[in-house]
Amino acid sequence: xxxxxxxxxxxxxxxxxxxxxxxxxxxxxxxxxxxxxxxxxxxxxxxxxxxxxxxxxxxxxxxxxxxxxxxxxxxxxxxxxxxxxxxxxxxxxxxxxxxxxxxxxxxxxxxxxxxxxxxxxxxxxxxxxxxxxxxxxxxxxxxxxxxxxxxxxxxxxxxxxxxxxxxxxxxxxxxxxxxxxxxxxxxxxxxxxx
Amino acid sequence: xxxxxxxxxxxxxxxxxxxxxxxxxxxxxxxxxxxxxxxxxxxxxxxxxxxxxxxxxxxxxxxxxxxxxxxxxxxxxxxxxxxxxxxxxxxxxxxxxxxxxxxxxxxxxxxxxxxxxxxxxxxxxxxxxxxxxxxxxxxxxxxxxxxxxxxxxxxxxxxxxxxxxxxxxxxxxxxxxxxxxxxxxxxxxxxxxxxxxxxxxxxxxxxxxxxxxxxxxxxxxxxxxxxxxxxxxxxxxxxxxxxxxxxxxxxx
Numbered sequence: 001x002x003x004x005x006x007x008x009x010x011x012x013x014x015x016x017x018x019x020x021x022x023x024x025x026x027x028x029x030x031x032x033x034x035x036x037x038x039x040x041x042x043x044x045x046x047x048x049x050x051x052x053x054x055x056x057x058x059x060x061x062x063x064x065x066x067x068x069x070x071x072x073x074x075x076x077x078x079x080x081x082x083x084x085x086x087x088x089x090x091x092x093x094x095x096x097x098x099x100x101x102x103x104x105x106x107x108x109x110x111x112x113x114x115x116x117x118x119x120x121x122x123x124x125x126x127x128x129x130x131x132x133x134x135x136x137x138x139x140x141x142x143x144x145x146x147x148x149x150x151x152x153x154x155x156x157x158x159x160x161x162x163x164x165x166x167x168x169x170x171x172x173x174x175x176x177x178x179x180x181x182x183x184x185x186x187x188x189x190x191x192x193x194x
Numbered sequence: 195x196x197x198x199x200x201x202x203x204x205x206x207x208x209x210x211x212x213x214x215x216x217x218x219x220x221x222x223x224x225x226x227x228x229x230x231x232x233x234x235x236x237x238x239x240x241x242x243x244x245x246x247x248x249x250x251x252x253x254x255x256x257x258x259x260x261x262x263x264x265x266x267x268x269x270x271x272x273x274x275x276x277x278x279x280x281x282x283x284x285x286x287x288x289x290x291x292x293x294x295x296x297x298x299x300x301x302x303x304x305x306x307x308x309x310x311x312x313x314x315x316x317x318x319x320x321x322x323x324x325x326x327x328x329x330x331x332x333x334x335x336x337x338x339x340x341x342x343x344x345x346x347x348x349x350x351x352x353x354x355x356x357x358x359x360x361x362x363x364x365x366x367x368x369x370x371x372x373x374x375x376x377x378x379x380x381x382x383x384x385x386x387x388x389x390x391x392x393x394x395x396x397x398x399x400x401x402x403x404x405x406x407x408x409x410x411x412x413x414x415x416x417x418x419x420x421x422x423x424x425x426x427x428x429x430x431x432x433x434x435x436x437x438x439x440x441x442x443x444x445x446x
Binding site for chain 1: 402403405407426428430431432435436437438439440441442443
């Protein structure tokens with residue numbers, strides 16, 4: 001049995017649904033950090049949620065969490081990776097919706113809101129995984145604009161937003177904006193020694 | 195005394211998420227609005243959701259279909275969770291095939307003259323008046339205008355229709371097909387519809403790295419302040435959803 005990061009659960013117990021949390025991960029610990037974020041939200045606080053995945057396919061994330069021992073079926077996935085893979089949308093999971101491409105940023109937001117409107121859950125979260133993956137396809141200025149809109153929309157609708165990034169690989173301007181807009185920081189990013 | 199105007203026109207609340215906010219409360223009651231859009235931009239869905247929300251509020255609604263048979267239209271719209279077929283069964287949404295109406299009026303011809311246009315306007319307004327329709331969608335006015343031989347007659351037709359429906363207190367969406375929505379392009383196929391309408395809502399696509407993103411923009415709306423920004427439009431199972439389009443993501 002893998003141990004979750006208790007410090008993350010402790011930090012999340014302090015946030016509210018109007019909070020926006022910057023989740024800094026490293027390249028080698030991202031799976032454990034994400035599992036440690038999801039576990040208290042789903043099992044501890046009984047929240048409903050959307051997981052926007054631009055880093056890996058949704059089936060990949062689901063199977064990874066299942067391996068760790070976390071049942072992630074209450075979470076709805078918005079997958080913008082699988083449509084770019086031939087046959088990628090053919091899988092057995094009913095809790096996945098698709099957006100054609102990571103450049104369709106507004107669609108990700110609207111589909112998240114659409115799902116949460118119909119989820120029936122009183123308290124909800126949205127995880128955006130990750131800024132780094134989105135930066136492959138989107139210019140810095142549109143990505144910064146999107147995060148600004150995304151975080152404020154979630155705050156306005158009392159949806160807890162969690163923005164995942166690998167800090168030493170995130171465009172400087174985008175990172176600076178997140179520091180400004182996000183209310184909380186879970187920092188499990190790698191220490192980089194130059 | 196100077197200050198904000200105290201008079202506000204009554205609104206027809208569309209119920210379409212985001213649109214009423216863009217229109218500062220809804221469409222001014224009794225207006226004839228041109229909904230101009232490219233193919234696949236969501237015109238028909240927007241029109242049906244507008245009617246369905248009216249039916250839910252107990253309003254009598256009507257849809258005149260000129261582009262596809264009503265049976266096919268209803269089959270297509272049933273995929274959306276906002277649509278409730280019982281509204282049709284209960285007579286709250288009345289769907290008419292224009293072909294049937296033409297046949298009934300003896301207008302089985304390729305070109306209409308002024309008398310034919312008057313007969314068509316009278317038939318539509320008689321139906322609206324008899325049923326007490328307060329929300330109407332004509333899909334599409336472009337298809338109807340193809341039978342009208344010149345701009346003056348199209349202008350007469352739309353002016354008479356809009357005036358009659360407005361007098362009856364009916365808020366109307368005139369759906370129009372366009373092939374391009376570039377900055378200087380016409381917002382209607384014949385170039386006259388946009389001058390007659392009380393409001394213009396444009397639906398189209400923004401291309402971003404080869405992908406088409408739907409957008410909605412209210413270009414004109416008499417009787418109300420409104421946003422003129424572009425809004426990203428998503429067609430979900432629950433219907434139309436709108437959010438401001440990212441400024442750095444609009445190329446033109």
